[in-house]
Each structure stands twice: as C-alpha cells, then as structure tokens.
Amino acid sequence: MKRMRQVLLALLVLGAVGSSSGCSSGAHSVSSKGLLLLAQSAAPCNLTDSTLTCCIKKHPGQPDACGLTAQEVDNILRAVQAVNEAGQAQAAGGERNDTTPEWKQACIDNYVNCVNERWTGSCYDCLRYCEGQRLWPADQCKSRR
Amino acid sequence: MSEEIDWDPIWQLSRRVLERGEPLVLTPEVCALLRRSAREVAMNEAEAERALGSLPSATELLREIARRIGEGSNKLMRTLNQMYRLRDKGDIQAARQLMLDVLAVEVVPLYREIAEIELEKLDKLK
Numbered sequence: 001m002k003r004m005r006q007v008l009l010a011l012l013v014l015g016a017v018g019s020s021s022g023c024s025s026g027a028h029s030v031s032s033k034g035l036l037l038l039a040q041s042a043a044p045c046n047l048t049d050s051t052l053t054c055c056i057k058k059h060p061g062q063p064d065a066c067g068l069t070a071q072e073v074d075n076i077l078r079a080v081q082a083v084n085e086a087g088q089a090q091a092a093g094g095e096r097n098d099t100t101p102e103w104k105q106a107c108i109d110n111y112v113n114c115v116n117e118r119w120t121g122s123c124y125d126c127l128r129y130c131e132g133q134r135l136w137p138a139d140q141c142k143s144r145r
Numbered sequence: 146m147s148e149e150i151d152w153d154p155i156w157q158l159s160r161r162v163l164e165r166g167e168p169l170v171l172t173p174e175v176c177a178l179l180r181r182s183a184r185e186v187a188m189n190e191a192e193a194e195r196a197l198g199s200l201p202s203a204t205e206l207l208r209e210i211a212r213r214i215g216e217g218s219n220k221l222m223r224t225l226n227q228m229y230r231l232r233d234k235g236d237i238q239a240a241r242q243l244m245l246d247v248l249a250v251e252v253v254p255l256y257r258e259i260a261e262i263e264l265e266k267l268d269k270l271k
Binding site for chain 1: 150151152153156160214215217218219221222223225226229255256259262263265266
C-alpha cells in the first residue's frame with residue numbers, strides 16, 4: 001500500500017513539472033497550478049501524453065534522464081505531501097476544503113518561486129514553516145545574488 | 146547581516162502572546178530578543194528601549210515587530226510573484242517598477258535587500 005502511494009504520488013508529481021518540449025531534457029520549472037492540482041486531485045497524468053511525464057515513465061527511477069535530479073523530484077514530492085497533509089488537517093478541522101485558502105495558495109506560490117528562482121535555504125522546509133505559521137520565512141528562503 | 150537573522154523566536158513569541166493570550170514575561174532573554182528584533186525591523190532603538198519599560202508598551206513593541214515581519218513578508222512575496230510573471234513576459238520595466246515601489250515604502254532591511262537583489266538581476270536583463 002505504501003509503495004502504491006509512493007508510485008501514485010510520483011505520478012502526481014510529474015504533473016507539477018512543466019516542460020517546454022516532449023521528452024527533452026531542457027530546463028524545467030515547477031508549476032504552482034500543477035502543485036495545487038496535485039494537492040487537490042488524485043488524477044494521474046495521461047498515459048498518452050508526450051511531455052516530461054512520458055519521459056519519466058520511460059525512465060522510471062532515472063529522473064536525470066529527463067533533466068531532473070533525484071533531489072528535485074524528492075523536493076517536489078515532499079512539497080505535494082505537505083500540501084496534501086495540510087488539506088487533510090483542514091478537512092479534519094471542519095474547514096472548507098473545496099477551495100484553497102489564500103494563505104495556503106501564497107505558501108505554494110512562494111514555494112514555486114523558491115524552487116524556480118533558486119532561493120537560499122530549503123524550499124521544502126520553508127513551505128512547511130509557511131503552512132504551520134502562515135508566514136513565508138523570508139529570513140531563511142529568499143532571493144540570492 | 147541578513148544571514149544572521151532568525152525571526153522564528155520572535156514570531157513564535159508574538160503568536161503565543163498576541164494570538165493565544167499568553168502573558169508576556171520580560172525576562173532578560175525576552176528583552177534581548179525584543180531589542181534585537183526591533184533593530185532588525187528598523188525600529189528606533191531608543192523608542193524600543195523605552196517600550197521595554199512596561200508590560201503594555203513592550204506588548205505593543207512586540208505587536209509592531211510582528212506586523213513589520215508579517216505584513217512585510219506577505220506584501221513582498223506577493224509582489225515578487227507579480228514581478229516574476231512580468232519578467233517572464235518580457236516586461237522588464239514593469240517588473241522593475243514593482244521592485245522600486247517596494248523600495249519606496251519598505252523599511253525592513255531584509256526585505257529591502259531582497260528587492261534590491263531582484264532589481265539588480267532585472268537590470269542585468271536589460
């Protein structure tokens with residue numbers, strides 16, 4: 001079951017990574033919308049698509065074949081899990097879960113910028129902090145020269 | 146300077162006191178934290194020192210520090226998000242203006258530094 005969850009999450013993660021063309025190994029960036037969709041939906045990516053998704057599928061366990069590092073995949077995976085956990089906590093607390101609260105969307109946006117712009121610090125840790133404190137820790141994760 | 150900043154202790158203190166209603170106890174450590182944090186958000190040093198003279202004014206000092214940290218972060222992060230979008234669309238001038246707007250009003254040195262860094266990066270794209 002745990003393995004299935006990992007595989008599902010890995011598939012979901014793929015949808016959060018944008019690629020400019022097919023299975024090329026060009027530059028990639030994390031999409032805020034993608035992360036949000038992943039956090040809200042369990043729909044896996046299309047088996048017939050020809051984006052980065054198919055590249056990863058063709059090279060399971062080899063993120064470098066698609067221009068990603070294992071760390072990048074791991075970071076995105078952990079971010080998705082964090083967002084999911086936050087959503088579950090809200091649902092348990094009776095808070096509406098059909099729309100993303102503004103503060104949470106801001107945390108996700110900041111995480112995406114942190115990854116894409118290669119800010120200082122651990123983007124994942126800052127995302128988790130942001131979710132807990134509702135404050136992006138700009139003293140830890142910020143633009144670098 | 147910014148490398149040494151850690152706002153987690155003051156943020157946690159502000160949440161305990163201002164949100165959960167826990168009493169503010171002016172121990173030497175708490176006073177030192179308030180002094181340091183006040184300096185880091187560009188508050189007047191003499192005023193901060195005076196504020197530490199009583200519990201109500203120290204609480205207001207904490208509130209103002211937390212406001213500068215929290216509102217500043219939220220505003221800057223929102224603006225950065227807009228700025229990156231403009232930059233990616235090729236509108237460097239509009240992106241620059243957003244950073245200049247931040248610098249026109251922001252007083253917290255760390256947030257100013259971030260805006261200046263982004264401005265420098267944008268200038269390299271011109």
